[in-house]
Amino acid sequence: MSKHYDLYQYKGCNFISNIHIKEHLEKLDQLEIRDNDVIAVTYPKSGTIWMQQILSLIYSDGDLAAVQGKRTAERVPWIEVPVIDFVKQPSPRLSVSHLPYHLIPKDVKKENRKIIYVARNPKDVAVSLYHFQNYVIMLDATSSFEDFLEKFIEGKVLYSSWFDHIHDWYTHRDEFDILFVTYEEMQKDLRASIQKICDFLGKELDDEKLDIVTEQCTFKVMKINPMANYENIENKNPNGAFLRKGIVGDWKNHFTVAQSEMFDRIYQERMKDIPFKFIWDSK
Numbered sequence: 027m028s029k030h031y032d033l034y035q036y037k038g039c040n041f042i043s044n045i046h047i048k049e050h051l052e053k054l055d056q057l058e059i060r061d062n063d064v065i066a067v068t069y070p071k072s073g074t075i076w077m078q079q080i081l082s083l084i085y086s087d088g089d090l091a092a093v094q095g096k097r098t099a100e101r102v103p104w105i106e107v108p109v110i111d112f113v114k115q116p117s118p119r120l121s122v123s124h125l126p127y128h129l130i131p132k133d134v135k136k137e138n139r140k141i142i143y144v145a146r147n148p149k150d151v152a153v154s155l156y157h158f159q160n161y162v163i164m165l166d167a168t169s170s171f172e173d174f175l176e177k178f179i180e181g182k183v184l185y186s187s188w189f190d191h192i193h194d195w196y197t198h199r200d201e202f203d204i205l206f207v208t209y210e211e212m213q214k215d216l217r218a219s220i221q222k223i224c225d226f227l228g229k230e231l232d233d234e235k236l237d238i239v240t241e242q243c244t245f246k247v248m249k250i251n252p253m254a255n256y257e258n259i260e261n262k263n264p265n266g267a268f269l270r271k272g273i274v275g276d277w278k279n280h281f282t283v284a285q286s287e288m289f290d291r292i293y294q295e296r297m298k299d300i301p302f303k304f305i306w307d308s309k
Contacts, residue, residue, distance in 0.1 A: 033184065034048075035186075036048060036051050036129075037051075037128070037129060038126075038128070038186065039125075039126050039129060039185060039186050040181075040182070040183065040184055040185060040186045041106075041184075041185075042184065045107060046106055046107065047108055050106070050107075050108040051106060051129070054105065054106065054125075054129065054130075054131050055129075055131055055132055056131070056132070056133075057105070057112075057113075057131040057133060058113070058131075058133055059131055059133035059134050059136070059139055060117055060118075060119060061138055061139070062117050062118040062119075062140075063117070063118060063119045063120075063121070063139065063140065064081060064118060064119070064120050064121070064140045064142070064227065065105065065121050065122070065123055065134065065139075065140070065141050065142070066078070066081060066102070066120075066121070066122045066123075066141075066142045066143075066144065067122070067123050067124070067125070067130075067141055067142070067143045067144070067195065068122070068123075068124060068143070068144045068145075068146075069124060069145075069146070069151060069185060069188050069191045069192065070124055070151075070155055070158070070184055070185055071146070071151050071154035071155045071158055072144050072145060072146035072151055072209055073144045073146060073209045073212065074122050074124070074144075075098055075248065076144075076209075076212065076243065076245075076248070077102075077122060077142065077144055078098035078099070078101065078102040078120075078122055079098060079242065079243050079248055080220060080223060080239070080243050081102050081120045081223075082098070082101045082102055082120070083238075083239040083242055083243065084220070084223065084224055084227065084229050084231065084239065085118065085120060085229070087231070087235060088231060088234075088235035088236075088238045088239050090238070090242065101120070102120040102121060102122055103115070103121055103122075104121065104122055104123060104124075105121050105122070105123040105125065105131070106123055106124070106125055106129075124185045126185070126186070126190065126191050126194055126195075127191075127194035127195045127198050128194065134202065135201045135202060137203070138203055139202060139203060140203055140204075140205075140226070140227060141202045141203065141204040141205070142204070142205045142207065142223060142226070143195055143196075143204060143205070143206050143207070144207055144208070144209060144212075145192055145206065145207075145208050145209065145302060145304075146208065146209035146210070146304075147208075147209070147210060147274070147277075147304035147305065147306055148188050148189075148289075148293065148304075149277035149281060149286070149289060149306065150209075150273075150274065150275070150276055150277050151188055152174070152175055152178045152188075152277065153171075153276050153277050153279075153280045153281075154276070155174075155178065155183060155184070156168065156171055156174045156175075156178075156280070159174065159183075159184075171280050172285070175281075175285060175289075179289070179292060189296040189297065192297075192300065192302070193296070193297070193300055196300050196302075197299075197300075205222075205223065205226040206302075207219060207222065207223070208302070208304065208305070209274070210274050210304060210305035211305075213273075213274050213305075214305070216240050216243060216244065217236060217237075217240045220236065220239055220240055220243065221236065224236075274305055274306075274307065275306065275307040277306075278307070
C-alpha cells in the first residue's frame with residue numbers, strides 16, 4: 027500500500043487516507059455493540075492513550091502484564107481503524123474513538139452501552155495537535171502556529187472541529203450511558219479520576235491495586251513504556267515525541283495575547299450552552 031497520506035472528508039469529518047479506510051467507515055453504522063462493551067471517546071490529543079492505559083489496567087485488575095506485552099492500540103483498539111478485528115475481540119471489548127457523534131455506530135445508542143468522553147481545554151488541544159502534526163509522517167507539517175491555529179478554529183484539521191465534536195456529544199448525552207471527565211481533572215487527581223471511572227463501570231479495585239493502576243497511568247511512567255509511548259511510529263522529527271509533555275497550560279508558551287483573546291471570544295460564543303468548566307492553567 028502506498029504511504030502517501032492526505033486528509034479527506036467523509037460525511038463532514040476529516041480523516042487520513044491509508045489510515046482511515048472509507049470502506050470501513052461506511053460499515054461502522056451497522057457495527058454490533060455488545061452490552062458490556064466500553065468505548066472511550068476523545069477529540070485528538072485529549073488523553074486517548076491515557077484512557078487506553080487506564081481501561082487496560084482496570085479490566086486486568088491491576089495486572090501489569092496487561093500493559094507490558096501489547097501496545098495500547100492492540101489492547102484497546104480504535105473503532106474507526108481496521109487494524110485489529112474489533113468484531114472478533116472477546117468480551118468485554120474495550121475500544122477508543124475520535125468519531126464525532128453523528129458517525130458513531132447506531133448500536134452504541136442502545137441502553138447500557140458505556141461511553142466515557144474525555145474533554146481537554148481547546149487551547150492545549152490546539153498546541154498538542156500542532157506539534158503532533160509536525161511530528162508524524164501521515165500529516166503535513168504546518169509552517170507556523172499562527173497558520174495552524176486558524177485551521178484549528180475553522181475545523182480544517184484531523185477530525186474537523188473541536189467545538190462541533192464536544193458540542194454534539196454533550197447535547198446528545200441522553201442517548202447514551204455516558205460519563206464525562208476532563209483531562210485537567212485527571213491531571214489534578216488521577217487516583218480520584220480512576221476511582222470515578224471504576225464506579226461508572228461497576229469495577230472494584232482495592233486500595234493497593236488502585237495505587238498500582240494510578241502509578242502505571244502517570245505520564246512519567248507511560249512516556250518510558252514502549253507499549254504505550256508509540257516510540258516506533260514513523261515520524262519526520264527525531265527530536266519530537268508522540269507523548270510530548272502531557273501538561274495543563276502549555277498553550278501559554280504558544281499563544282500571543284491577541285490570539286488568546288481572539289480564541290476566548292470564539293470559545294464564549296461557540297460554548298455558551300455547554301457547561302464545561304475547563305482548567306486553563308496548572309497553577
